[in-house]
Amino acid sequence: MSLSTAFNVISSSLAANAAQTAVVSNNIANVNTPGYSREIGNVVTNSYGGSDVASITREANAALLEQVSTSTSQAAAQQAISDGLTRLAQTVDDSSSTSSTSGANQNGASPSAMLANLQSALTTYADSPSSSSAADAVVSAASDLASSLNSASATVQQVRETADQNMASSVGTINSLLNQFTSANNAVVTGLQTGANVSSAEDTRDSIVTQLAQQIGVSTTVAANGSESIYTDSGVTLFQDTPRTVSFTPTPTLVDGANGGVVTVGGVPVTGANSPMPIQSGALAGYAAIRDTLAPEYQAQLDQVAGGLINAFGEGDQSASPTLPSLPGLFTTPGETSLPSMLATTGLAAAIEINPNVDPSQGGNPNLLRDGGISDPGNPAYTYNPTGAASYTGRIQDLIGQISATRSFDPSAGLDSSASLTDYANASVSWVQAQNQQASDASSYQNAVATQATSALSNATGVNLDAEMTNMLNLENSYASTAKLLTTVTSMFTALLQAA
Amino acid sequence: MTIVGANFVSTNYLANSLVGPVMQAQSQLTNAMTEMSTGQYADLGLQLGDQSGYELSLKEQVGQLQTLTTGNSVVSTNLSTAQSALTAIQSNAQTTLNNLAAWTPSGTSGASLQNMGQSGLQSLISGANTTSGDQYVFGGINSAVAPIADYYSTPASAAKTAVDQAFQTTFGVLPSDPAAANISASDMQSFLSGPFAALFQGASWSTDWSSASSDNTSATIAPGQTVTTSTNANQAGFQQLAQAYTMLSEFGGSALSSDAQQAVATAAASLVSQGADSMIDIQAGLGSSQSAITGANNSMSSQLTILQGQLGNLDNVDPTATATEISSLTNQIQMAYELTARLQQLNLAQYLPVT
Numbered sequence: 001m002s003l004s005t006a007f008n009v010i011s012s013s014l015a016a017n018a019a020q021t022a023v024v025s026n027n028i029a030n031v032n033t034p035g036y037s038r039e040i041g042n043v044v045t046n047s048y049g050g051s052d053v054a055s056i057t058r059e060a061n062a063a064l065l066e067q068v069s070t071s072t073s074q075a076a077a078q079q080a081i082s083d084g085l086t087r088l089a090q091t092v093d094d095s096s097s098t099s100s101t102s103g104a105n106q107n108g109a110s111p112s113a114m115l116a117n118l119q120s121a122l123t124t125y126a127d128s129p130s131s132s133s134a135a136d137a138v139v140s141a142a143s144d145l146a147s148s149l150n151s152a153s154a155t156v157q158q159v160r161e162t163a164d165q166n167m168a169s170s171v172g173t174i175n176s177l178l179n180q181f182t183s184a185n186n187a188v189v190t191g192l193q194t195g196a197n198v199s200s201a202e203d204t205r206d207s208i209v210t211q212l213a214q215q216i217g218v219s220t221t222v223a224a225n226g227s228e229s230i231y232t233d234s235g236v237t238l239f240q241d242t243p244r245t246v247s248f249t250p251t252p253t254l255v256d257g258a259n260g261g262v263v264t265v266g267g268v269p270v271t272g273a274n275s276p277m278p279i280q281s282g283a284l285a286g287y288a289a290i291r292d293t294l295a296p297e298y299q300a301q302l303d304q305v306a307g308g309l310i311n312a313f314g315e316g317d318q319s320a321s322p323t324l325p326s327l328p329g330l331f332t333t334p335g336e337t338s339l340p341s342m343l344a345t346t347g348l349a350a351a352i353e354i355n356p357n358v359d360p361s362q363g364g365n366p367n368l369l370r371d372g373g374i375s376d377p378g379n380p381a382y383t384y385n386p387t388g389a390a391s392y393t394g395r396i397q398d399l400i401g402q403i404s405a406t407r408s409f410d411p412s413a414g415l416d417s418s419a420s421l422t423d424y425a426n427a428s429v430s431w432v433q434a435q436n437q438q439a440s441d442a443s444s445y446q447n448a449v450a451t452q453a454t455s456a457l458s459n460a461t462g463v464n465l466d467a468e469m470t471n472m473l474n475l476e477n478s479y480a481s482t483a484k485l486l487t488t489v490t491s492m493f494t495a496l497l498q499a500a
Numbered sequence: 501m502t503i504v505g506a507n508f509v510s511t512n513y514l515a516n517s518l519v520g521p522v523m524q525a526q527s528q529l530t531n532a533m534t535e536m537s538t539g540q541y542a543d544l545g546l547q548l549g550d551q552s553g554y555e556l557s558l559k560e561q562v563g564q565l566q567t568l569t570t571g572n573s574v575v576s577t578n579l580s581t582a583q584s585a586l587t588a589i590q591s592n593a594q595t596t597l598n599n600l601a602a603w604t605p606s607g608t609s610g611a612s613l614q615n616m617g618q619s620g621l622q623s624l625i626s627g628a629n630t631t632s633g634d635q636y637v638f639g640g641i642n643s644a645v646a647p648i649a650d651y652y653s654t655p656a657s658a659a660k661t662a663v664d665q666a667f668q669t670t671f672g673v674l675p676s677d678p679a680a681a682n683i684s685a686s687d688m689q690s691f692l693s694g695p696f697a698a699l700f701q702g703a704s705w706s707t708d709w710s711s712a713s714s715d716n717t718s719a720t721i722a723p724g725q726t727v728t729t730s731t732n733a734n735q736a737g738f739q740q741l742a743q744a745y746t747m748l749s750e751f752g753g754s755a756l757s758s759d760a761q762q763a764v765a766t767a768a769a770s771l772v773s774q775g776a777d778s779m780i781d782i783q784a785g786l787g788s789s790q791s792a793i794t795g796a797n798n799s800m801s802s803q804l805t806i807l808q809g810q811l812g813n814l815d816n817v818d819p820t821a822t823a824t825e826i827s828s829l830t831n832q833i834q835m836a837y838e839l840t841a842r843l844q845q846l847n848l849a850q851y852l853p854v855t
Contacts, residue, residue, distance in 0.1 A: 031511050031512060032511075032512055032515075033512075034512065038510075089545050089546075092545065092552070093545060110556070112553075112556050112560075113556065113559075113560075116556075116559070116560035116563050116564070117563075119560075119564065120563055120564060120567040123564065123567045123568060123571060123720065124567055124570070124571055126571070126719060126720060127571035127572075127574045127575055127719050128574055128633070128635075129717075130634055130635055130643055130644055131633075131634065387642065387713070389640075389641040389642040389643070389644075389713050389715070390635070390639075390641070390642060390643045390644030390645075391635060391639070391640070391641040391642070391643035391644075391717045391730075392641045392715075393641070393717060393718065393719070397720065397726075400720070422557070422560065423553075423557070426552075426553035426554070426556045426557050426560075427553050428553075429552045429553045429556055430549075430550045430551070430552050430553030430554070431550070431553075432545075432552075433545040433546070433548060433549050433550065433551075433552035433553075434549045434550030434552075436545060436546060436549075437545075437546055437547075437548075437549030437550070438549070440546055451520055455513050455517070458510045458512055458513040459508055459509050459510050459513055460508070461510075462510025462511070462512050462513060463510055463511055463512070464508060464509060464510055464511050465511040465847065465848065465849075466511075466847075466848045467508075469848040469849060469852070470848070473852075
């Protein structure tokens with residue numbers, strides 16, 4: 001080997017050393033960048049016997065990345081569902097109450113607790129039917145029950161409207177992420193063709209996919225030219241060379257029975273009952289589940305309770321040979337002239353009110369509770385106590401019986417179709433709390449999985465400062481040796497030239 | 501040198517690995533503190549899930565039993581009031597009976613018969629019009645109206661008018677008329693058991709005497725247990741006593757002959773005795789309702805204990821377990837803080853010689 005070859009080796013060594021130092025510096029600079037994949041300089045022996053950094057490998061791990069995005073999607077969906085259900089569960093939140101040690105009115109604010117209070121008030125009224133304060137107490141308990149159904153119904157509507165707004169902002173985020181993805185993907189494709197370092201562009205792509213997974217469940221594939229395609233977890237294309245348009249029209253007001261708009265990806269509906277390929281995960285799927293399934297189901301249960309109440313407190317024709325139809329009594333809805341069918345109760349929970357004829361604050365007569373005739377005061381056909389006896393308890397006992405009597409409910413509301421009003425209201429509370437518990441558990445679980453997957457990914461592809469420092473020391477030593485070599489070869493040259 | 505597999509830990513992960521567990525422990529600690537201070541689960545709904553409805557139904561049962569127990573005290577008060585009024589009526593009847601037994605016809609003895617009748621009738625009427633709260637206890641369900649109108653009112657009550665009218669119809673004179681002295685004992689007897697007795701029965705009774713309803717009030721004293729909680733002034737006892745006292749009051753001090761007065765006294769004694777007996781029967785009936793209420797209260801109180809025990813099982817946290825949880829969480833958090841501080845020291849750069 002000639003001395004000039006030695007020079008060549010030295011200069012390639014210095015160049016390789018510089019390239020590796022750049023890699024180490026880059027790694028150290030990004031030690032705290034989430035989602036950064038560490039780089040490794042691949043050193044090979046060149047034709048002179050020296051060394052070259054032939055390429056830089058990005059320490060990616062597609063499998064773990066996929067796991068991170070899947071678990072992130074699941075966690076985001078469950079989180080969205082859990083948030084919505086927590087708000088629904090507030091309508092039945094009785095946990096602030098004590099164990100009812102001091103009688104009624106201690107049971108919280110749920111329709112179920114209000115129904116129990118009404119039953120208690122009626123029981124007290126039955127013991128003192130001549131007491132107008134007992135009658136007033138029944139009317140006010142009934143009024144509380146109606147308001148609690150109204151406010152629960154309003155909460156459901158709010159939850160659905162919030163979910164609708166969240167869907168709109170989620171769709172906005174998805175579209176903007178897809179646009180960012182386009183430029184990152186183009187950078188990778190062009191970079192690969194020109195042989196440039198695409199690590200940073202690939203990091204950006206991965207980070208966008210992870211952010212996208214928050215909003216909508218995704219899966220990805222990479223084509224031979226390095227272009228990455230994104231599909232929803234249900235298989236609809238979100239990005240293939242160009243982004244597909246995700247569109248959604250928000251509905252600002254979602255009253256009971258109204259359906260919100262659907263999200264479409266490139267024209268294919270991905271939410272709603274009629275979607276051929278509904279998305280399964282991501283916050284968007286969670287919001288859609290709340291808006292389209294869970295909240296409406298709870299609303300239907302509230303409507304059933306309201307319908308059941310109006311029917312239970314309805315007044316029948318008391319004539320010897322009844323001919324007149326039964327009419328709404330204590331509970332009614334504005335302008336109602338007949339008892340509602342239990343199969344068409346939409347909107348009742350929002351509209352239910354106590355009959356003004358029995359409400360003293362609206363000029364009504366609370367004694368009609370005992371005597372009957374709330375539906376049509378003065379009409380003898382609907383009067384249960386024709387003599388006006390002050391201690392007549394037949395009607396009051398009848399009403400108490402109606403609350404605990406088994407009635408039929410619409411099975412499509414998701415609860416047992418044959419139950420007493422009390423049991424049905426309790427079953428509805430159980431339903432909400434069970435859904436809330438499940439969503440909360442699932443959310444904690446998926447969050448734990450996502451954290452685990454993120455840690456695993458970070459350990460597989462992240463930077464360890466100590467390792468980089470060790471590399472740095474190696475490089476320092478190698479640099480020092482090379483410099484020493486250079487000095488030695490130079491002095492050899494000098495000696496050679498002086499000898500000459 | 502390449503490090504792979506489980507041995508490789510990224511510095512970012514190492515630095516942040518304790519953040520998650522610390523936050524989780526802190527939120528658990530908050531819950532545990534709440535549980536410690538309230539004795540109940542921090543979020544009951546989340547804890548119970550689909551048991552929530554069952555828990556609510558237990559609470560409702562507790563509330564229902566408490567309402568019934570409270571209501572029973574109102575009913576008991578009404579019943580006790582009725583009982584003491586009945587006792588008074590019954591003892592008055594007994595006194596009258598004793599007085600009648602001691603009575604013998606003489607010149608002025610008519611006035612004492614009349615006094616007996618008058619005071620007896622007044623106390624019967626005031627007894628029958630006893631109120632408890634705003635309810636007349638002997639009114640049946642028609643508890644807002646005094647069951648028996650004042651006999652001695654001015655203008656003359658319907659009852660008084662009807663009595664005078666019946667006497668006039670039968671004998672052609674009023675009891676105070678001197679001509680009434682001609683009425684024989686047997687005529688008087690048949691008048692008393694005939695037209696006069698009819699005034700205290702059936703439609704005449706409800707028209708002239710009683711505003712009470714024959715329907716008694718009833719109350720639910722325990723779930724599914726309903727008892728009659730009043731009696732009413734239409735019971736035979738009230739009619740018999742009213743009849744006896746009225747005949748004494750109206751015909752005792754009248755112009756009747758001694759024989760006829762004797763007939764009045766005899767008829768009255770028999771009615772008062774029957775009336776006193778039926779008062780005892782009525783009291784027995786109410787007494788059985790009272791004992792039913794006592795029994796119901798006892799059984800509801802033991803049910804309440806059981807139900808509240810069940811509720812406690814669902815709602816309450818074990819204070820010992822919570823205390824242990826709090827101390828172990830506090831330890832965990834302290835440990836995590838310490839570790840975080842130490843991990844920050846674990847950095848190769850700190851140990852390299854400065855050149």
